[in-house]
Amino acid sequence: MVIGNLLDIHPTELKFTFELRRQSSCSMQLSNKTDECVAFKVKTTNPKKYCVRPNSGVVPPGVTCNFTVTMQAPKEAPPDMQCRDKFLIQSIVAPYGATMKEITPEMFDKEYGKTLEEFKLRVVYIPANPPSPIPEESEEGSSPTASPLEDGNKSTSLFDVTRSLETSKKSLETWSIISKLTEEKALALQQRQKLSQELDLLRKEVRGNRVNSCFLLLSALVGLLGVLVGYSIK
Secondary structure, eight states: OEEOSSEEEESSSEEEEEOTTOOEEEEEEEEEOSSSOEEEEEEESOTTTEEEESSEEEEOTTOEEEEEEEEOOOSSOOGGGOOOOEEEEEEEEOOTTOOGGGOOGGGGSOOTTOOEEEEEEEEEEEESSOOOOOOOOOTTSOOSSSOHHHHHHHHHHHHHHHHHHHHHHHHHHHHHHHHHHHHHHHHHHHHHHHHHHHHHHHHHHHHHHHHHHHHHHHHHHHHHHHHHHHHHHO
16 A cells, blocks of 8 residues: 555555456555545556546545556567656645546646655556466475375375276286187187087988999899899790
8 A cells, every 4th residue: 555645545556457458457545544535646657658637636535435547458468577657646636526527637737835655557458368376495405385205195195096006907808718719719619519410411412412323323233133134034
């Protein structure tokens, strides 16, 4: 908080969340701690970049009022995220019962005998996605956030869980391979039995064909022999 004789200003910096192609706003508070009306005016070194609403006004005695500063959507990021823009807040005692319409730029001219207060505020950019903080090391070079024993326990637990998952995965893969081999073995046995049965049938058919052939040949020989004997008798 900036403490003045007429107004207290909070916060002491204008902080904007910086994100490319997106507007950002910052709210400021002005507290009148006097028994008189205080007029204020807000100026900036880069008026095209910022919009101040309201940029001037009157704060009644013992009252706190706000004004909002909106930064236009930036097209590119500045080097090292540093901003050189500045704001100037001027305040002066105003006539009792004064309104915003009665506030003129001439009231804030630096003339002899005027009690004119001025405060300069700088602009600070806050990254929209700040990097993860890195734990600072202590003087002895060890991390202050966790002891080696805690880190060791966490590492051991993670290792045990990982090893258990890998073992379960290997067991499932082994069981799947065994089941597949068992099915293939049963199918091979069925095919072997079928081939054996077909071979037996084929052998029986061959034997039957041989017997029939021999019987036919024998019948033919007997018939021929009978014909020859008949010719001989004649």
